[in-house]
Amino acid sequence: MEKKYDLEERTKKFGENIIFFCKKISKDEITKPLITQLVKSGTSVGANYCEANCAESRKDFEHKIGICKKEAKETMFWLQIFEKTLPNHKEFVSPLLKEGTELYLIFVAIIKKAKENDTKRG
DSSP: OOOOOOOHHHHHHHHHHHHHHHHHSOOOTTOOOOOOOOHOOOOOOOHHHHHHHHHHSSSHHHHHHHHHHHHHHHHHHHHHHHHOOOOHHHHHHHHHHHHHHHHHHHHHHHHHHHHHHHHOOO
């Protein structure tokens, strides 16, 4: 039997992997605030996707998915900063950046599809 695609689980796993990566980074006055930003945005992707799945309306769903997209994009930003400034962690950053990019593109596609459906209804 084919396993059902579960974006909620995937976004949760992404947040977990962000946390695991951040635990590997040496903490100092420069990295601490950056780590905080990355953890907040990286875990927010999944939290907002969970909220979207419980949306009270189509408009609420689209809004929450928009937040997912923005948080994924912010996470990619922080990962790119770490990729450049911590080259010794590239083996951990690269797969996270790839997954963040894929999630971002998924949310872009969901928003596009929702807008197409709104146009058909309207």
